Amino acid sequence: MSYSPPTVFADGTILTGAALEGNNEALRVYLHRGIATGDLAATKWIDSRHVQPPEFEPYSGVQHGVSGHQGGQWAGGTNVRMTFATKYLSGQGRPSSGAVHGIPNTGFTLQIRRAAKILYHYWWDLENGPDESTASYQVARDERLVWIMPYFGSIQNAVQGYSSRAQETRNHSLFMSGTYPIGLSQTLVGAGGYGSKQGTLALDYAGSGTATFGLAAHSATDRCGIVEWGVSIEAFYL
Amino acid sequence: MSRLTNKPVLDGDPINAASLNTRFADFNQTTLNEFNVRDAAIDLPQFTTSKFMAPQMAVAQIGHQDWKHAAYNTVVGQTTPSVPHIIRDSGGTPTPLATGGGAGWTISPDQVLRVYWDLSVRPRWAPGNPWRGTDIEWTFPHPAGAGVATCSNGTVCWAFWLQVDVTDASLSNWVDVAGQDSFGTVVTGGRGGNLLANCQATSIVPALNQVASTPNNGKFDGPQTEADIGWTSVDGAWHWIPGAPTTIYGLRLVCTGPLAAYHAASNWLIRVDPALAADAELDYNGGSLQALVMRLQ
Numbered sequence: 001m002s003y004s005p006p007t008v009f010a011d012g013t014i015l016t017g018a019a020l021e022g023n024n025e026a027l028r029v030y031l032h033r034g035i036a037t038g039d040l041a042a043t044k045w046i047d048s049r050h051v052q053p054p055e056f057e058p059y060s061g062v063q064h065g066v067s068g069h070q071g072g073q074w075a076g077g078t079n080v081r082m083t084f085a086t087k088y089l090s091g092q093g094r095p096s097s098g099a100v101h102g103i104p105n106t107g108f109t110l111q112i113r114r115a116a117k118i119l120y121h122y123w124w125d126l127e128n129g130p131d132e133s134t135a136s137y138q139v140a141r142d143e144r145l146v147w148i149m150p151y152f153g154s155i156q157n158a159v160q161g162y163s164s165r166a167q168e169t170r171n172h173s174l175f176m177s178g179t180y181p182i183g184l185s186q187t188l189v190g191a192g193g194y195g196s197k198q199g200t201l202a203l204d205y206a207g208s209g210t211a212t213f214g215l216a217a218h219s220a221t222d223r224c225g226i227v228e229w230g231v232s233i234e235a236f237y238l
Numbered sequence: 239m240s241r242l243t244n245k246p247v248l249d250g251d252p253i254n255a256a257s258l259n260t261r262f263a264d265f266n267q268t269t270l271n272e273f274n275v276r277d278a279a280i281d282l283p284q285f286t287t288s289k290f291m292a293p294q295m296a297v298a299q300i301g302h303q304d305w306k307h308a309a310y311n312t313v314v315g316q317t318t319p320s321v322p323h324i325i326r327d328s329g330g331t332p333t334p335l336a337t338g339g340g341a342g343w344t345i346s347p348d349q350v351l352r353v354y355w356d357l358s359v360r361p362r363w364a365p366g367n368p369w370r371g372t373d374i375e376w377t378f379p380h381p382a383g384a385g386v387a388t389c390s391n392g393t394v395c396w397a398f399w400l401q402v403d404v405t406d407a408s409l410s411n412w413v414d415v416a417g418q419d420s421f422g423t424v425v426t427g428g429r430g431g432n433l434l435a436n437c438q439a440t441s442i443v444p445a446l447n448q449v450a451s452t453p454n455n456g457k458f459d460g461p462q463t464e465a466d467i468g469w470t471s472v473d474g475a476w477h478w479i480p481g482a483p484t485t486i487y488g489l490r491l492v493c494t495g496p497l498a499a500y501h502a503a504s505n506w507l508i509r510v511d512p513a514l515a516a517d518a519e520l521d522y523n524g525g526s527l528q529a530l531v532m533r534l535q
Contacts, residue, residue: 005262009255023262030265032283037290037533041271066282067291098306113282117292119354119530145469147305163305164524167356170468192447192465198473200354202297202528236292236532238285 002039003030060108062233069110072121072232081105085146085217085224087131093138093220100158100216103148106231107214116205116235120150120213123198124229130172130193131221144171144220150201151216158216162201169195171221205235294343294531298335300491301357302328303524307469310360310523315496315515322399322420322492325357325522334490335527340407342487345480348534353400355491356473357525361396361445361518363464368517369394369446373498373509379457387458395442396495396520397421397508400476403488412490415439416478421494421510426502431509440508441474443467445496445518471525479534491527495520 006026007019056063062071075081083104091097106122128146138144149166151158172193205211213233217224251257302311313323324332337343345351369375369390380387399418405411414420417438425431432440447465496518500509 003262003265005259009258011255013255015253015258020258027262027265033286035270035284036286036288039265039267039270041267066285095306114287117289117295117530119352142466142468149305159305164299164301164303165356165526166305166358167471167473168358168469170466170470173465192468195470197356197471199356199526200475200528201526202295202354202530204295204297236289237282238289238291 002034002036003027060110062108062110064111066237068116068235068237069112069233070235072108072230073105074230074232075105075226075228076230080228083226083229085126085148085219085226087144087219087222090218091220093131093133093135093144093222095139095220098159098218100149100155100218102155103215103217103226103229106229107212108231108233109210109212110233110235112205112208112211112235114208114237116237118203118205118211118213118236119234120152120201120203121198121232121234122150122200122215122230124148124195124215124226126169126195126197126224126226128169128171128193128195128219128224129221131223133222139220141171142173145169146195146217146219146221146224148197148215148217148226150199150213152201152203152211152213154212155214155216159218165199165201166218167195167197167199169193169197169224291533292530293533294338295529296335296337297526297528298333299524300333300335300355300527301325301522301524304328305358305524307358307360307521307523310521313493313495313520313522315518316494317510317512317515321422322401322494325491325493325525332490333527334403334409334488335529336407336409336488337486337529342407342485343531344483344485345478345531346483347480349479350532350534351478351480351486352530352532353476353478353489353528354474355400355525355527356471357398357491358469358471358523359396359443360469360521361443361467361495362521363446363466363519364517365464367464369514372513373500373511374446374514387462389458389462390446390448391499392444392446392448393499394445394496394511394514394518395498395508396445396472396493396518397437397497398441398443398472398474398491398493399437399439400474401490401492402486404484404486407487409488409490415476415489420492421497421508425500425507425509429510429512431497431500431507434506434508437508439474439476441472442497442508443470443472445520469521489527489529491525493520493522 089101147166377386419436
């Protein structure tokens with residue numbers, strides 16, 4: 001037991017206000033950042049969702065409790081929210097460009113109350129292209145990729161800090177080449193432009209304050225439909 | 239704040255030692271339980287700042303860091319018995335995730351290790367349909383030609399999985415993680431492979447993408463076309479609860495290929511196909527490998 005009252009009362013001794021208040025003060029100290037792991041009942045009874053009736057933040061889909069933040073958003077449900085990436089916001093397909101743009105709906109801004117260990121999970125299904133445009137300043141058609149990467153803090157950190165986590169999908173091909181489509185009875189063929197990816201950004205967050213997480217894209221194709229997607233946060237204070 | 243089982247001192251209560259001491263003895267392991275804490279709630283300022291729900295975390299960049307692929311590493315197709323390729327940086331140095339410095343992380347049975355990784359990859363394939371005559375050749379009706387059309391069955395792949403060092407911080411004693419083998423178990427004809435049951439930390443990426451240009455009601459009326467896989471990414475997650483306290487010093491990502499599906503003795507396997515090895519290569523760039531230790535109870 002971590003809490004030890006400074007005074008253990010004994011019959012026949014004078015009860016002083018100082019002794020009584022001393023015990024109360026020690027209890028206040030214990031109850032302010034004093035409860036340690038070994039003080040809790042040893043049998044399994046506690047999960048993160050049980051610790052404190054949480055505050056639910058409906059816009060971000062995150063709940064905040066004593067153990068941290070949990071929750072997220074996704075594209076599903078009755079109202080599908082497809083999002084997108086496009087070269088028109090990230091360098092027009094120029095090979096020298098490293099520009100990124102934020103992917104709508106995938107960001108969080110959280111109030112982190114204490115140093116935390118954070119996992120930002122993300123996944124998506126996308127259709128990239130087909131981009132058959134012929135402007136000569138672009139990368140070659142079959143080399144047109146869309147990269148999606150997480151970021152923490154400023155969106156520019158996506159490239160500066162987290163480009164190692166970029167996951168890419170190639171442009172569709174075979175859609176518009178010279179001999180296709182062959183006829184109305186034939187199936188149109190596409191290859192390579194489908195991407196189903198997932199990832200996790202782990203962060204040991206040292207301080208407290210406002211923390212922003214999100215997904216950013218660098219695209220070399222004109223349009224990339226991110227048909228299904230999800231983002232979620234686990235932030236552990238304890 | 240929590241409800242405790244003793245009432246506060248009220249008017250008319252005796253002021254004696256037992257009555258006073260009892261009120262300060264409530265804050266013990268027995269009474270810090272579901273009734274007093276979970277149901278009544280305890281707030282963040284009451285907990286110590288030392289971590290006990292998520293006590294450990296580590297993050298590493300892995301592979302050859304160049305997200306636009308100006309330069310990359312290349313793995314040539316491997317033959318049996320498989321010796322996996324260790325994911326390396328641009329200078330050829332392996333890029334493991336070291337855990338806890340020299341002390342490692344000691345994970346107890348009431349904790350779970352959660353690992354997440356990703357890597358940018360590009361499988362490549364020699365032209366000219368080299369898969370013909372190998373495990374992955376299939377035939378389809380082809381009425382416009384000689385009666386059948388040959389095509390890849392599309393099961394050829396590269397496999398990625400995790401290895402762990404539970405010996406010391408030198409990170410020189412790597413073993414496959416629990417539930418995973420290195421595709422080196424001889425399946426048939428000296429060829430290595432894994433039962434699917436031994437692929438519990440495996441992620442795969444296709445090595446070949448072949449499409450029919452004009453599929454028509456189950457028949458291949460036209461030619462088949464190999465479409466490059468192109469740059470893509472592969473990712474994985476692995477969770478582990480040890481049966482006894484275990485110290486881990488590092489994790490790393492390895493890969494092998496090309497592999498193909500195989501069925502024998504009522505078992506499904508992923509098996510090395512040496513006939514394909516000379517025709518397949520895998521390029522890769524960077525990724526990340528991260529781990530979190532989390533308390534279960």
